Amino acid sequence: MDDIRDISDDEARVAELVRSARRIAVLGIKTEAQSDQPAFYVASYLQGAGVEVIPVPVYYPDVKTILGQQVYRRVADVPGPIDIVDVFRRGQDVAGHLDDLLAARPRAVWLQSGIRNDQVAERLVEAGILVVQDRCLMVEHRRHAGRG
Known part of the structure; x- marks a missing residue:
């Protein structure tokens, strides 16, 4: 896509987004029991770097907290503004979250x-x-926000 809002290939805009993000909802986050998987350790890294991480797991219906934070079942249910929704879902599964993402307005x-x-x-x-x-x-947070 050539649209200015798809910033995947715009290093300066990616850097600005990463540096300015304070609240990140992690859609598809795993639990501490899967701490060796990116869907957990990326969120753990971000939290350790001072970012507020809001867990939005797709599975684990009985889990109430991840990384010490309250779990939400939909991104749209997260109170307050969200800077980034970090998505850990297979490409073909992302469409199932489109309405939720649009309602959340991150x-x-x-x-x-x-x-x-x-x-x-x-x-x-x-x-x-x-x-x-x-x-x-x-990777981008380490590169642009100066940690690790």
Whole structure:
């Protein structure tokens, strides 16, 4: 997509987004029991770097907290503004979260490394939401926010 709001290939805009993000909802977060998986340790890294991480797991219906934070079942249920929704879902599964993402109105939706869905990205961009696809938020945070 050439739209200015799909900033996947715009290093300066990615850097600005990463540096300015204070509240990140992690859609598809895993629990401490899966601490060796990116869907947990990326969120753990971000929390350790001083970012407020809001867990939005897809599975684990009995889990009430992850990383010591209250779990929400939908991104739209998270109170207050969200800077980034960091998505850990397979590309083909992202479409199932489109309505929730649109209702939540985050500043940006970030699809992790290996995750792309151009149709969903286009709809988000049309709604005025920044999109980053197929990049690791932990890697970019380390690069642009100066930790680790």
